[in-house]
Amino acid sequence: MQAALDYLERNRDRFLKLLLEFLEIPSISAQRAYDEHTARAAAFIRARLDDAGFKTGLYHGDGLPTVYGSRIEGDVRPTLLLYGHYDVQPPDPLDLWDSPPFEPVRRDGILYGRGTCDDKGQLFMHLKAAEAYLKTRGDLPLNVKYIFEGEEESGSVNLPDFIESNTELLKADVVVISDTALFGSGVPSITYGLRGLAYVEVTLTGPDRDLHSGVYGGAIENPVNALAKIIAGLHDEDHRVTIDGFYDSVIPLSDDERATFASLPFDDQEWIEEVGVDTARTEKGYTVLEGTTARPTLDCNGIWGGYTEKGAKTVLPSQASAKISMRLVPDQTPEDITEKIRSHFEKHLPPTMKLTFTDLHGGYGALVDTNSPAMKAAAKAMEGVYGQKPFFVRTGGSIPIVAEFKKLLGLDTVLMGFGLDSDSIHSPNECFGLDRFHQGIQTIIRFMDIYKG
């Protein structure tokens, strides 16, 4: 292991140069005009695996290719399944970038460019960790399988099919993903919880056309007012969601977990200032951190109805609509929660209204056992690099693929990410600190050695 770490130190500049080459490829999966580039990114990464002696394959399915690579060092060693994605978000709006998104540059130790953090830079750490072993001892400490997806930023629509069709190929002991953030700058952390999502759209229809509010107002229930009433009733005074059975499957936070949350270096006031609000508003009895990561929530993502242009138009609208999403925690399922909010709307619908209900999107949350050998190994690896034990943290966002790995392959995922919330992923001036890039490689080198047992 020490030889591998030394190799990394000697090759920092060369690794960076190669990463720049990878980042220059505009692999924008959401835009068909870039398909050729996205395919080039897949070829680039496959070539690196070929060079390193991996057995590789390119899987096309219905969409952009998935790159597969494996090195099986022996049956008795554990097998890692490493997932990453080589596609990136569109760079718009271009005029807000300080330097062109696909001409990555280093400024003050930070690398700027689309994909530096999400996820080309983090994916690349794994390739370089493997290279460090292969160049210094000729093999890897354990078996490794890579899958690098090209459609993560456009919904991973084909990945579940790929996994389901290749369960034997993907057989492993644990999944590792480096596509999350550290808890804070210089604060090592491993994500063990993700929230799921249920996202619906509702439309209430009252009169069959827009009416004059003078002539009809006073005897017609207004769809905007009626929708507002149902939405208002979705939370109680304690800011708990009132949908029947909403909390039935929620795994409660244990005392240990809450103690851990409380020990994290997190300042509510700083957070409030950063968000630009006067006060936070959480479910009663929970902190900001618990509320945003470990408790289920309900938010309107959009609402519309009637006249929304300038000035005063005296319309009594025929319809009002809203998009409503719920962040879920284990063991809530999007299917169950979607049915429950549908029932809630049906139950509270006034007799004057018709309801149109659309299930738009769903994804499972995940909770990983922090005491598994892989999580312990990851924690020890991080401690070796950062000089302090990492925090186990939960994040409020969703990575639905984690639940797919569990469902389709029975595998837990170690979320070992080195981003920061300030890395502007999905935004202009995306960046990744080179210190974190190297700490990431060091951590992976250590993790492979520790986890092999």
Added chain:
Amino acid sequence: MQAALDYLERNRDRFLKLLLEFLEIPSISAQRAYDEHTARAAAFIRARLDDAGFKTGLYHGDGLPTVYGSRIEGDVRPTLLLYGHYDVQPPDPLDLWDSPPFEPVRRDGILYGRGTCDDKGQLFMHLKAAEAYLKTRGDLPLNVKYIFEGEEESGSVNLPDFIESNTELLKADVVVISDTALFGSGVPSITYGLRGLAYVEVTLTGPDRDLHSGVYGGAIENPVNALAKIIAGLHDEDHRVTIDGFYDSVIPLSDDERATFASLPFDDQEWIEEVGVDTARTEKGYTVLEGTTARPTLDCNGIWGGYTEKGAKTVLPSQASAKISMRLVPDQTPEDITEKIRSHFEKHLPPTMKLTFTDLHGGYGALVDTNSPAMKAAAKAMEGVYGQKPFFVRTGGSIPIVAEFKKLLGLDTVLMGFGLDSDSIHSPNECFGLDRFHQGIQTIIRFMDIYKG
């Protein structure tokens, strides 16, 4: 009087021909490209008054001209102030018209074209009633002053100034306006109540930018949910408005009035079917007719916030907005009610939100004494034409100029209109029944004779 009525019968075709000429002028006040035509309509009507021996004037002010004409027959006679408007609504969408809007045609006894009912056709009835007297007896039964406005369809922005600057010129005993509808086809009615209007816009701002609902959801009050909650609280279970003091100045419906409402030929079920809803929703204790005409109401005219396009975007919006209007009844004032809803929002605003409140528009309601000599004369005139006593009715819409006449000149208004709700004013295929055009002239001839005393 009989001679005047006979004259009308002999001249039906000639009157119609002249009306068609008037209707052919596209006097669209909202569109500057039509200003020349609108001025031509003013000149047309002034020429008719000149021909009839009226003393006339054209008042320009800051906008389109107001035509003035007067015939003072003697000091002892009462003076009518007749208000009408010679401008019309834009005709769009043109492709929905069965015949061109400014090429009026008669089909099955009904005249189709823009302005046939609102208000050129109704204004014209007054000119022809005067002509009938002047051609048969050489003078009018009473003093008459006309003001014909050219900006009613674009907000009458200059009319209050004109009235205020010309109180001596406009001195009269009563105002007459023919710009409303009969209660139903063949159902004579006089409008004695109009509702006022207070129209506001509110915006709630939470976080200073749109946030990711996964990362922040659970500790941020959502402006859409917060706005929905305030809106939901604007009505109670009895569908009464909950704003403090909202009903303080409302003149209650008298038992007599309610009996009159109950006696009107109005069928709730027919109304419900026409509107296309399953049930009506009125303030508890009031009928559909009372709710839509004689009680104050509150409606959201529009609402918007967050993501409103196709699909699922997990945004936690920074802002949510709504347009809210209240129809007022005497003696509610728009100023008072606007302040009260402002206070309501301020009082119920969660500490997490900032409020932007805009007063968009306001107008006074009106209630005219049905026992005044002018109203009695109007009722008797109608009875003479229709063979039955007219109903005194209230309408839910607003004609703010009625309150201006009261405020600036101290005058009540007799709303003697001959339209029908089915005349499609402001819509394609606007029309006016020729029977009603002639009944209108007959009524006015009778009214002048009866009211002169």
